[in-house]
Amino acid sequence: MTFGRRLLTVTGVAAAMAALVAAVRKEQHHLRTSRSQRNVDVARLGATVGKHYATNAARKLFASAERRIELDQQRELRTAEAVAERLGNMKGALMKLGQMASYIDDALPTPLRDALSALQSNAPPMSAALAAGVIEREFGMPPERLFVEWDPQPIAAASIGQVHRAVVLDPITGEERAVAVKVQYPGVGEAVEADLRNANLLGMLLQQGFGGLDADDMVAEIKERLIEELDYRLEAKNQQLFADYFRGHPFIHVPDVLPSFSGSAVITSELVNGSTWQDIQSWPQAEKDLIGETLFRFVFRSLYGMHAFNGDPHPGNYLFHGDGRVTFLDYGLVKHFTATEIGTFIGMVKAAAYDHDQSEFRRIVESAGMLRPGCPAPDDETGEYFSQFYESVRHDQEVTWSSEYASAIMRHTFDRTSPIAQYATVPKAFVFIQRINLGLYALLGELQAKGNYRRIAEELWPFVAGPASTPLAERERGWLDGLRR
Numbered sequence: 001m002t003f004g005r006r007l008l009t010v011t012g013v014a015a016a017m018a019a020l021v022a023a024v025r026k027e028q029h030h031l032r033t034s035r036s037q038r039n040v041d042v043a044r045l046g047a048t049v050g051k052h053y054a055t056n057a058a059r060k061l062f063a064s065a066e067r068r069i070e071l072d073q074q075r076e077l078r079t080a081e082a083v084a085e086r087l088g089n090m091k092g093a094l095m096k097l098g099q100m101a102s103y104i105d106d107a108l109p110t111p112l113r114d115a116l117s118a119l120q121s122n123a124p125p126m127s128a129a130l131a132a133g134v135i136e137r138e139f140g141m142p143p144e145r146l147f148v149e150w151d152p153q154p155i156a157a158a159s160i161g162q163v164h165r166a167v168v169l170d171p172i173t174g175e176e177r178a179v180a181v182k183v184q185y186p187g188v189g190e191a192v193e194a195d196l197r198n199a200n201l202l203g204m205l206l207q208q209g210f211g212g213l214d215a216d217d218m219v220a221e222i223k224e225r226l227i228e229e230l231d232y233r234l235e236a237k238n239q240q241l242f243a244d245y246f247r248g249h250p251f252i253h254v255p256d257v258l259p260s261f262s263g264s265a266v267i268t269s270e271l272v273n274g275s276t277w278q279d280i281q282s283w284p285q286a287e288k289d290l291i292g293e294t295l296f297r298f299v300f301r302s303l304y305g306m307h308a309f310n311g312d313p314h315p316g317n318y319l320f321h322g323d324g325r326v327t328f329l330d331y332g333l334v335k336h337f338t339a340t341e342i343g344t345f346i347g348m349v350k351a352a353a354y355d356h357d358q359s360e361f362r363r364i365v366e367s368a369g370m371l372r373p374g375c376p377a378p379d380d381e382t383g384e385y386f387s388q389f390y391e392s393v394r395h396d397q398e399v400t401w402s403s404e405y406a407s408a409i410m411r412h413t414f415d416r417t418s419p420i421a422q423y424a425t426v427p428k429a430f431v432f433i434q435r436i437n438l439g440l441y442a443l444l445g446e447l448q449a450k451g452n453y454r455r456i457a458e459e460l461w462p463f464v465a466g467p468a469s470t471p472l473a474e475r476e477r478g479w480l481d482g483l484r485r
Helices: 011-034 042-048 055-064 080-087 092-107 110-117 128-139 188-209 215-229 232-245 285-306 339-354 358-367 379-393 403-413 428-447 453-460 471-484
Strands: 161-169 176-184 266-270 308-310 318-320 326-328 334-336
Touching: 055 176, 128 176, 128 266, 188 215, 215 232, 215 428, 232 266, 232 285, 232 308, 232 334, 285 308, 285 326, 285 339, 285 428, 285 453, 285 471, 308 428, 339 358, 339 379, 339 428, 339 453, 358 379, 379 403, 379 453, 403 428
Parallel strands: none
Antiparallel strands: 161 176, 176 266, 308 334, 318 326
């Protein structure tokens, strides 16, 4: 079965997003003219930003880590003010929206696609001196003294920070260890704070386009999660939680954090080399199938086992090692769920995909606040409207994920022509779980991953806990047995 569903109308989302882009550009112009520290031209910005380690092993790893960005010294950011200016309004809620444009790319008119693409921009790296200044303020000494080896040029740059290679003397083992040092851009907090004001604008526009939407919960959740992304101590804690949970796993790896070299604006963790998302596009389909299964297992092992997940399913957050082995990076956007919320998620998938009980599914989504009371549509129609996300696991059969399916899911989510949409909303607990679903489905579609995902899901669903159904599952059994002891 290949997922490529019929096209759904995009009039609602196109109108809402077009209005958003126009309003954003107006707001950017206002900020640019009324605040001197933000006098950068947004158009110019869019165009220009675009077991232990022995000493020898650590230095070899340090030396071999590939740079994943092309550096242009003329784009370096030499002052904290330049960071604030150049980041401008391209981060926070608006950047997240721009990143998700790819999920609906083929459904939008070209001018709107282009406008949304302008909201997606890789941050330029800050200068070596500026990065060193962050390290010195955090630890009271320059990086050349703090680390045995320090590469002043970053190997990767992201939305709020960049990553450098280094070698440290491990305080526990006394041995040298190759590490990745993530340094937060100075001034980024101010830039994100400004973006969060635009989150209210986003909520207003979405509410205008989708009558049943309660935008307050959505905006509140976006703000909370984006503010948390600025807290590197929290991110380090979350990363170590995932590293501890998946320790010893045969094909899921999370780098350990070195707390002695981490702080409020710096996270130091073990350095990992691997292939990038771009690299694996030329790998055999069998390898891509294994990668897809690993991504799926990571998401739902985290959700059902840890009651948490990493809510940023971006291709740049993975490194691949072949045979299904994946390293998962970046824990700035982690959502933790209560037992009640997890119970709701489990009830929904059980009713929709396992029991096929549309009446029970409707009762759950109404109780969870996803569907307002009074919706005139019968249970089977409301069940079908909400259960599109479960299509890949509703039947015991092999499926092939496709980009068309992922796009159809996004279009369905924003289809305002259905009368059910006027009664549907997104409660706070569901905001980022929808993001991980959409992101995961898009990645699986790009991989064209194949497999019997119903049987894989039955292994993961707590109400089934089915037997191992794939070779990867067999490899995972020992780790699972240890987890259950």
